[in-house]
Amino acid sequence: xxxxxxxxxxxxxxxxxxxxxxxxxxxxxxxxxxxxxxxxxxxxxxxxxxxxxxxxxxxxxxxxxxxxxxxxxxxxxxxxxxxxxxxxxxxxxxxxxxxxxxxxxxxxxxxxxxxxxxxxxxxxxxxxxxxxxxxxxxxxxxxxxxxxxxx
Amino acid sequence: xxxxxxxxxxxxxxxxxxxxxxxxxxxxxxxxxxxxxxxxxxxxxxxxxxxxxxxxxxxxxxxxxxxxxxxxxxxxxxxxxxxxxxxxxxxxxxxxxxxxxxxxxxxxxxxxxxxxxxxxxxxxxxxxxxxxxxxxxxxxxxxxxxxxxxxxxxxxxxxxxxxxxxxxxxxxxxxxxxxx
Numbered sequence: 001x002x003x004x005x006x007x008x009x010x011x012x013x014x015x016x017x018x019x020x021x022x023x024x025x026x027x028x029x030x031x032x033x034x035x036x037x038x039x040x041x042x043x044x045x046x047x048x049x050x051x052x053x054x055x056x057x058x059x060x061x062x063x064x065x066x067x068x069x070x071x072x073x074x075x076x077x078x079x080x081x082x083x084x085x086x087x088x089x090x091x092x093x094x095x096x097x098x099x100x101x102x103x104x105x106x107x108x109x110x111x112x113x114x115x116x117x118x119x120x121x122x123x124x125x126x127x128x129x130x131x132x133x134x135x136x137x138x139x140x141x142x143x144x145x146x147x148x149x150x151x
Numbered sequence: 152x153x154x155x156x157x158x159x160x161x162x163x164x165x166x167x168x169x170x171x172x173x174x175x176x177x178x179x180x181x182x183x184x185x186x187x188x189x190x191x192x193x194x195x196x197x198x199x200x201x202x203x204x205x206x207x208x209x210x211x212x213x214x215x216x217x218x219x220x221x222x223x224x225x226x227x228x229x230x231x232x233x234x235x236x237x238x239x240x241x242x243x244x245x246x247x248x249x250x251x252x253x254x255x256x257x258x259x260x261x262x263x264x265x266x267x268x269x270x271x272x273x274x275x276x277x278x279x280x281x282x283x284x285x286x287x288x289x290x291x292x293x294x295x296x297x298x299x300x301x302x303x304x305x306x307x308x309x310x311x312x313x314x315x316x317x318x319x320x321x322x323x324x325x326x327x328x329x330x331x
Contacts, residue, residue: 047293048259060259061292064284089291091190110170117162 033073040069040079044086045096053096189299189310190291196301197289201256201279204266209254209277211305218327219252219301220320223292225260226268231296234314235272241320242276250303251324254279258287258295298323302330 038055044065046057054062054069065086072082086094137145191197200210222238224231238253245251255278257265262280269278281287290299293312300309300323309326311319 047291060284061287064288067283068285068288089190089288090293106169110166114163114166114170117166121160121163 034070036073036079037066037069040073040082041066043083043096044069045094047090047094187312189297189307189312191299191307192310194307196299196305196307197286199286199289201254201281201286203277203279204262204269205277207277209279211301214252214254214301215305216303217250217252218303218324219254220323220327221290221299221301222253222255222315223258223287223290223295223297224255225258225295226265227260228295230314234296235274237315237317237320238276239272239274240317241324244317245324246275252277256281256286258284258292258297300324300327302327304331306330 041055041062042053044054046052046054046059046062046065048059048061049057052062054065056062069082072085077085083095196211198211200208202208220241224234238255242253245253253276255274255276257278257280265278265280290297296314298311298315298320299307302308308330309323311323315323
């Protein structure tokens with residue numbers, strides 16, 4: 001492998017790993033009780049609604065949950081503890097984001113597996129194409145083209 | 152490997168197929184609606200104190216020793232109105248039994264709207280407000296009507312989502328009474 005190719009592939013690898021790390025890294029910069037409560041409100045499903053988060057709903061339940069989240073974050077409960085309180089009351093379905101265990105794991109793992117398989121497939125295809133002999137035009141081919149172009 | 156591209160395509164097909172099966176089994180139903188019973192069943196009743204429309208104060212403590220059915224309702228929901236005849240019948244059946252309590256908790260409604268409705272309908276059992284929806288939240292309610300059975304020992308022993316029939320209410324009461 002030439003030095004240039006190593007650099008290109010290395011750069012690409014760094015870009016991909018960096019992007020994945022950036023996407024997977026917890027984005028929560030929430031540090032104050034109010035911002036933590038707001039962040040948690042986006043993760044919880046409004047119990048009265050079909051597909052709205054507690055943060056997006058104006059229902060009485062959503063309002064009560066927002067107030068409860070704020071009270072709990074102010075009391076020093078961790079995000080995990082608060083999530084667990086709601087899971088205990090409503091079940092896993094209260095979480096808008098699937099958990100990363102049990103069946104929920106499949107939702108996270110399958111796209112990664114699909115991407116990995118696609119990457120392997122592409123790599124194999126590129127390798128195969130590289131091994132194939134390059135076709136050069138013969139004199140007969142050139143003559144054929146000349147005749148066709150001359151009309 | 153003789154045909155790597157075919158193997159890759161097969162792998163992708165397996166992954167996509169699996170994803171489709173997972174999505175088909177999960178998306179077609181509302182996961183919240185799929186749960187038929189409250190998570191609270193089997194747990195100790197949340198501690199509460201409520202004030203009834205007629206000025207009484209009732210609490211989980213004052214109701215200890217009785218079989219209690221807590222019914223979350225409101226004046227505007229049609230299923231609550233459909234449930235009302237069953238509740239009336241149940242309340243009438245147990246009117247003379249001090250060991251049985253039917254308690255209505257207002258959910259997503261105002262006392263101003265519910266009180267005249269209750270008077271017009273002749274509701275005889277105690278009705279209480281839940282102004283900050285704290286009790287509704289503690290019970291993990293998802294809507295109304297919902298009914299919870301609490302044993303004399305303070306254990307939640309059953310729940311009913313949606314309008315309950317007299318038979319449902321009797322079953323809940325029997326569950327409450329069969330627990331210490």
